[in-house]
Amino acid sequence: MSATMPPSHESEAIAVAAERRWTIVVGVIIAVLVLMMIVTGLHWASMPPSRVETIDVKTVHVRGEFVESNLGTAIEADDRVVVRLVAQQYSFEPQCIVVPAETPVTFRATATDAIHGFIIGRTNANTMVVPGFVATFTTSFRRTGEQLMPCHEYCGTGHEAMWARVQVLPRDEFLARARPGERLRCVAR
Numbered sequence: 001m002s003a004t005m006p007p008s009h010e011s012e013a014i015a016v017a018a019e020r021r022w023t024i025v026v027g028v029i030i031a032v033l034v035l036m037m038i039v040t041g042l043h044w045a046s047m048p049p050s051r052v053e054t055i056d057v058k059t060v061h062v063r064g065e066f067v068e069s070n071l072g073t074a075i076e077a078d079d080r081v082v083v084r085l086v087a088q089q090y091s092f093e094p095q096c097i098v099v100p101a102e103t104p105v106t107f108r109a110t111a112t113d114a115i116h117g118f119i120i121g122r123t124n125a126n127t128m129v130v131p132g133f134v135a136t137f138t139t140s141f142r143r144t145g146e147q148l149m150p151c152h153e154y155c156g157t158g159h160e161a162m163w164a165r166v167q168v169l170p171r172d173e174f175l176a177r178a179r180p181g182e183r184l185r186c187v188a189r
């Protein structure tokens with residue numbers, strides 16, 4: 001054995017020390033990860049869910065925001081464009097929605113019977129619609145034209161025939177057609 005090589009018990013001690021260091025490092029990493037899971041889990045469990053809006057299913061058609069005369073596209077007093085719709089087996093009301101392009105549009109939807117949902121063409125407008133809750137999101141449409149809006153949550157035997165259409169109009173054309181206080185729906189073009 002050459003003089004530069006340490007005796008075998010010495011190299012074993014070095015290996016054991018290195019392994020112990022790694023054990024401690026890995027142990028600390030695992031402990032931190034488990035702690036993160038516990039802290040975030042407790043945090044989410046203790047926070048009220050955000051943006052949950054409930055509605056009484058029994059009175060949806062009778063009074064309040066989702067009565068038939070209030071469905072469709074509205075320009076609110078603060079100039080926001082808001083679309084209100086109801087999903088039910090097996091149709092959307094209104095069947096055709098008209099919106100302006102290049103403008104933030106807020107959708108507000110609820111269901112009366114089963115869980116429904118919709119996606120608008122290839123846009124990112126996509127939500128579930130659950131009885132007892134109001135689904136809300138805001139999006140804007142880049143392209144004008146007509147998009148299909150199918151129900152994408154299986155809701156019963158008529159599910160595959162459940163869809164509406166969305167007409168995206170140039171902003172000027174939409175504004176020319178809109179009247180304050182009125183609800184817009186599609187017309188033949």
Ligand SMILES: [Cu+2]
Pocket residue numbers: 088089090115116117151152153154155159162
């Ligand atoms: Cu459906």
